[in-house]
Amino acid sequence: MDLLELETPCLVLGNGRLEKNISHLHKRMEHFGVNLRPHGKTAKNIDVIRMALAGQPGGITVSTLKEAEYYFSHGIEDIVYAVGIAPVKLDRVANLIKKGADVTIILDTIEQVGFASAKAQEYDLNIPVLIELDCDGHRSGVTLGDSLLMDIGRLLNSEDGVTLRGVLTHAGGSYQCKSIDGIRAIAEAERDTAAKSAEMLRQGGLPCPIVSVGSTPTAVFAEDLSGITEVRAGTFVFHDLVMAGLGVCDVKDIAVSVLTSVIGHQKQKGWVITDAGWTALSRDRGTASQEVDQGYGVVCNVKGEPLTDLIVSSVNQEHGIIIDRGGKELDWESFGIGSAVRILPNHSCATAAMHDRYYVTDSSTEIIDVWHRFNGW
Amino acid sequence: MDLLELETPCLVLGNGRLEKNISHLHKRMEHFGVNLRPHGKTAKNIDVIRMALAGQPGGITVSTLKEAEYYFSHGIEDIVYAVGIAPVKLDRVANLIKKGADVTIILDTIEQVGFASAKAQEYDLNIPVLIELDCDGHRSGVTLGDSLLMDIGRLLNSEDGVTLRGVLTHAGGSYQCKSIDGIRAIAEAERDTAAKSAEMLRQGGLPCPIVSVGSTPTAVFAEDLSGITEVRAGTFVFHDLVMAGLGVCDVKDIAVSVLTSVIGHQKQKGWVITDAGWTALSRDRGTASQEVDQGYGVVCNVKGEPLTDLIVSSVNQEHGIIIDRGGKELDWESFGIGSAVRILPNHSCATAAMHDRYYVTDSSTEIIDVWHRFNGW
Numbered sequence: 001m002d003l004l005e006l007e008t009p010c011l012v013l014g015n016g017r018l019e020k021n022i023s024h025l026h027k028r029m030e031h032f033g034v035n036l037r038p039h040g041k042t043a044k045n046i047d048v049i050r051m052a053l054a055g056q057p058g059g060i061t062v063s064t065l066k067e068a069e070y071y072f073s074h075g076i077e078d079i080v081y082a083v084g085i086a087p088v089k090l091d092r093v094a095n096l097i098k099k100g101a102d103v104t105i106i107l108d109t110i111e112q113v114g115f116a117s118a119k120a121q122e123y124d125l126n127i128p129v130l131i132e133l134d135c136d137g138h139r140s141g142v143t144l145g146d147s148l149l150m151d152i153g154r155l156l157n158s159e160d161g162v163t164l165r166g167v168l169t170h171a172g173g174s175y176q177c178k179s180i181d182g183i184r185a186i187a188e189a190e191r192d193t194a195a196k197s198a199e200m201l202r203q204g205g206l207p208c209p210i211v212s213v214g215s216t217p218t219a220v221f222a223e224d225l226s227g228i229t230e231v232r233a234g235t236f237v238f239h240d241l242v243m244a245g246l247g248v249c250d251v252k253d254i255a256v257s258v259l260t261s262v263i264g265h266q267k268q269k270g271w272v273i274t275d276a277g278w279t280a281l282s283r284d285r286g287t288a289s290q291e292v293d294q295g296y297g298v299v300c301n302v303k304g305e306p307l308t309d310l311i312v313s314s315v316n317q318e319h320g321i322i323i324d325r326g327g328k329e330l331d332w333e334s335f336g337i338g339s340a341v342r343i344l345p346n347h348s349c350a351t352a353a354m355h356d357r358y359y360v361t362d363s364s365t366e367i368i369d370v371w372h373r374f375n376g377w
Numbered sequence: 378m379d380l381l382e383l384e385t386p387c388l389v390l391g392n393g394r395l396e397k398n399i400s401h402l403h404k405r406m407e408h409f410g411v412n413l414r415p416h417g418k419t420a421k422n423i424d425v426i427r428m429a430l431a432g433q434p435g436g437i438t439v440s441t442l443k444e445a446e447y448y449f450s451h452g453i454e455d456i457v458y459a460v461g462i463a464p465v466k467l468d469r470v471a472n473l474i475k476k477g478a479d480v481t482i483i484l485d486t487i488e489q490v491g492f493a494s495a496k497a498q499e500y501d502l503n504i505p506v507l508i509e510l511d512c513d514g515h516r517s518g519v520t521l522g523d524s525l526l527m528d529i530g531r532l533l534n535s536e537d538g539v540t541l542r543g544v545l546t547h548a549g550g551s552y553q554c555k556s557i558d559g560i561r562a563i564a565e566a567e568r569d570t571a572a573k574s575a576e577m578l579r580q581g582g583l584p585c586p587i588v589s590v591g592s593t594p595t596a597v598f599a600e601d602l603s604g605i606t607e608v609r610a611g612t613f614v615f616h617d618l619v620m621a622g623l624g625v626c627d628v629k630d631i632a633v634s635v636l637t638s639v640i641g642h643q644k645q646k647g648w649v650i651t652d653a654g655w656t657a658l659s660r661d662r663g664t665a666s667q668e669v670d671q672g673y674g675v676v677c678n679v680k681g682e683p684l685t686d687l688i689v690s691s692v693n694q695e696h697g698i699i700i701d702r703g704g705k706e707l708d709w710e711s712f713g714i715g716s717a718v719r720i721l722p723n724h725s726c727a728t729a730a731m732h733d734r735y736y737v738t739d740s741s742t743e744i745i746d747v748w749h750r751f752n753g754w
Contacts (some may be wrong), residue, residue: 087715283660
């Protein structure tokens with residue numbers, strides 16, 4: 001089957017680009033001698049994660065317990081659930097552990113230790129825990145030098161039902177960097193926060209076997225990973241326009257795109273109307289704060305080759321509007337009613353989240369496979 | 378079961394608010410003697426649409442063929458698919474008509490007439506068509522005075538397999554209004570464009586039984602609907618912060634919200650971290666261009682009562698950050714780890730699209746029903 005036979009909108013995954021992106025990060029990690037723990041939240045698909053796991057120890061990261069259950073059902077046991085634990089989710093964690101999954105939770109408060117310890121004792125099992133660290137003021141985590149680190153560490157070490165397994169941090173601030181030097185600096189802050197916190201725990205007589213860092217930009221540009229035992233990254237498998245804007249990848253590396261049909265023209269305005277609205281592209285505007293604002297995505301021909309200066313300037317629920325950002329007259333012949341184009345996403349996690357499957361292609365427009373994905377919790 | 382027993386994040390629907398919102402628009406339509414053709418794209422759920430259809434002739438609007446198939450499978454036959462037809466979707470339209478659905482498509486080009494006519498003849502059936510009009514420069518449609526209207530009308534009237542059923546327009550520009558007078562003006566432009574275009578078709582000897590207009594803001598504020606046979610609206614069932622910002626509803630009328638758990642604090646910054654990120658709230662920032670920017674949503678207590686000045690200031694995939702927009706110190710006691718709050722959405726269509734079910738409540742936090750919804754095409 002060919003892409004041109006598909007009903008639009010739908011999500012296309014270029015297998016060659018996917019392989020190249022994964023291979024690139026594998027080589028980097030090999031160079032540093034550090035394990036990759038790929039994040040399952042981007043693809044939410046076992047085929048992609050199996051490729052990302054090739055040559056790695058086999059552990060993954062997830063952002064929801066639904067991902068944990070799904071990947072565990074496909075044979076992956078070592079799972080870090082990298083969102084600060086909500087008490088209401090501990091029953092599902094316990095049930096996964098009971099079934100044989102090695103699920104590690106993360107937390108950054110004394111209260112969460114109490115909830116986890118109580119639930120583990122209720123189920124008569126042990127829940128491994130990483131202490132979440134804040135390396136860049138981005139979101140959650142204990143900051144470097146806060147005595148809370150040792151307080152949580154000691155409590156985890158003394159309470160029944162919980163085991164201190166190490167520390168984890170995520171340099172989410174790297175997405176807002178304005179230069180590659182900026183990313184390198186934030187990668188070093190990420191490493192430094194994690195390595196120093198691990199050292200503090202150890203000096204306090206506490207165990208810290210795992211020292212986990214990661215984000216796609218810092219994984220791609222880190223210059224030193226000493227003291228780190230594993231790197232987590234998710235977006236790198238697909239990349240996206242935000243990553244391209246950061247210099248983390250080239251636009252031509254982006255592996256996912258949305259196939260859409262032309263359904264109308266407003267020629268006097270230079271608009272091509274398509275059937276890919278925000279239900280297909282998402283409302284993500286991650287490039288809005290970058291040097292080049294890519295609107296709701298860069299337009300490609302049906303083979304996935306970017307068409308210079310054509311972007312999706314606005315979206316409604318089931319409509320997208322394509323313009324030439326330079327105001328050049330469009331070649332209307334190539335955008336006939338019913339013709340197809342592909343849109344590269346600002347943020348691949350967000351765009352993929354609007355779809356339930358990937359139509360996998362190789363270099364041509366032939367569909368070589370269909371891989372399912374899921375959403376929800 | 379009570380809301381507090383639910384795993385978070387999840388979508389809550391207040392039945393009392395839903396009933397009130399629907400009743401309000403029903404009364405307006407009754408006053409004008411105009412039919413309501415509710416839009417099924419907001420709820421994507423038969424229970425909500427049945428309530429919206431009470432006392433109406435029974436026709437609905439949809440934005441995808443999946444909605445059309447779903448509602449038809451629940452006994453609704455009269456369906457307007459209100460997105461300019463893509464040729465690749467005509468087989469599904471034909472199959473629905475073959476099964477007995479009365480599906481009307483919309484279009485605004487000569488080419489689409491050719492595609493529809495050819496497909497109808499291939500299936501040996503008739504496809505009813507509305508000509509899409511542009512009343513506000515917002516998106517698609519033939520503008521008033523463009524000779525294309527009569528060209529399409531005559532072609533629909535002469536080609537086999539297609540029937541001209543009338544005209545349709547959507548004042549999507551009303552979402553960007555800055556005042557109620559602005560909405561009233563755009564409602565009048567919507568009415569005027571549709572009524573005059575219908576008159577032109579009739580004066581040219583063409584049939585135009587249906588004259589369809591609609592958007593939630595214009596449906597709520599139109600002062601005259603003469604010449605109009607039906608009003609379409611979708612968001613009105615739930616309303617949202619964009620509608621509240623426009624003055625179309627009160628914040629307390631918003632019927633959907635996302636239940637979320639507190640999973641962390643950054644007290645020195647005044648941040649409460651929750652488990653409702655963009656996968657739960659969507660990336661919609663519809664209030665960003667309004668007088669009051671509500672971030673990613675307004676925070677309510679678990680009963681759904683808005684908490685003054687608390688908004689979600691930023692989101693990641695599975696995290697939301699709540700702040701007090703006035704910079705006031707938070708009452709940390711009421712945001713303990715594991716406690717629950719609810720978030721009112723910028724755009725109810727977009728937020729609901731991130732979920733697969735509604736937990737329906739009445740005035741209390743007791744769950745009285747669970748209604749499913751779907752996404753995709």
